[in-house]
Amino acid sequence: MKTVDSLNRQAFNGEQHQEHIMDRRTLARMMFIYNIVQFDLFIGSPCVDLPRSLDQNDDWVWSVYPRLFASFIYFWSRHKEILGPCTGNKCSEALVVDGHQKxxxxxxxxxxxxxxxxxxxxMIVGCCRTPLRYSKYCELHLHKHPETDNNKQKNSRELVISSHIRSWKTRRSQKEKHFGATGCCTSKARGDSYVRKCARSFGVIAAVTNCCIVTTFGEFFRTETLKEILQLLTNSIKVSGVVPKTAVYDDGCHLIEYLHKHIGKDLAETYAAKALSQIKFSVDRTYFRNHVGSWCRANMNPDKNPLLENINTQAAEQLFSWLKELDRNQH
Known part of the structure; x- marks a missing residue:
């Protein structure tokens, strides 16, 4: 970097101008590669492989992502042991799960x-790839979804009506059973009609410690479903071996209800799933007033959870606010 700085300073002092304007996408790729290599060295890799050319960048990123992501989860989930506590005796006392749609x-x-x-x-998920230019589909799915063939698809009005009917039937059949959590109108899942029409991702989900350290994250391509959140959390436990003492999620009542009702059935009873089912979940203090289910009011109140005493349950919201401000300043 010192060599680059000296060359830049020499060019500036000599009033030398760049003859060709660099493509911003090429520059972005180079910066991504630099940061990936920097992280790979940071986690202790003795050597780092690089793509032979920028055209191979995407394939290279896909190949190294699983290993680097697992290293990220392991390191930051255990940062208290590796680096030492960052907030005294309150470091990593709770895990706050939240989504960010900006x-x-x-x-x-x-x-x-x-x-x-x-x-x-x-598990049904959406495609994570970027569409081809002038298309709604990526290279892998363009031939499977001809955009001119609309005869086999319902029109948007039919999709909206059918979605509303299903939602009405579901609400009508709901009863106060065991958890009683379904009385809370806090579900994050969107209807099929909206999901199918939407051409953008649904934001990210992150698990953040109360000391504002991101331990794992994911991106939603359909909607914020309970299955994907459970998969994210169990993957983190499996990779890091760290089971949080307590956790906070703004739709925690539905998450716990789903976990306890489905574990051992259509949800495999793995070590991570069983460990997750034993964690005491609460709702974020900011959103608890929106929860009206009888079981939820009795069991998900963060102020009645002794493990959350003097614990920052808004760590994820604060982190996302900081990221939003950082992004605004970058532009």
């Missing part, structure tokens, strides 16, 4: 991608 991006409109995980035999 960083949405264009994604392929293929919304019915079915995957199998260690937790679920079947």
């Amino acid at each position: 960083c949405r991006r264009r994604v392929c409109k293929a919304k019915e991608i079915e995957i199998k995980t260690d937790l679920f035999e079947k």
Whole structure:
């Protein structure tokens, strides 16, 4: 970097001008590669592989992502042990889970991608790839979804009506059973009609310690579903081996209800899933007033959770606010 700085200073002092304007996408790729290499060295890799050319950048990123992401989860989940506590005796006392929808991006409109995980035999996710230019689909799904063929698809009005009917039937059939959490109108899932029409991602989800350290994160391509949140949290436990003492999520009542009702059935009873089911969840103090279910009011109150005494349950919101301000300043 010192060599680069000296060359830049020499060019500036000599009034030398750049003859060709660099493509901003090329510059962005170079910066991404630099930061990825920097992180790879940071986690202790003795050597780092690089793509032979920028054209191979995407394939290279896909190949190194699983390893680097696992290292990220392990390091920051255990930062208290590795680096020492950052906030005295309150470091990593709680995990705050929250979503952030201000960083949405264009994604392929293929919304019915079915995957199998260690937790679920079947999970529907959206395609994460960027669409081709002048298209709504990526290179992998363009031939499967001809954009001129609209005869096989319902029109938007039919989709909206059917979605409303399903929602009405679901609400009508709901009863106060065991958890009683379904009385809270705090579900994050969107209807199929909205999901199919939407050509952008649904933001990111992050698990943040009360000391504002991101331990894991993910991106939503359909909607914020309970399955994807459970998969995110169990992956973190499996990779890091760290089980948080307590956790906070603004829709924690539905998350806990789903976990306890489905574990051992269509949700595999893995070590991570069983560990997650034993964690005491609460609702963020900011959103608890929106929760009206009887079980939720009795069991999800953060002020009645002794593990959250003097704990910052708004760490994720504060982090996202800082990121938003940082992004604004960058532009």
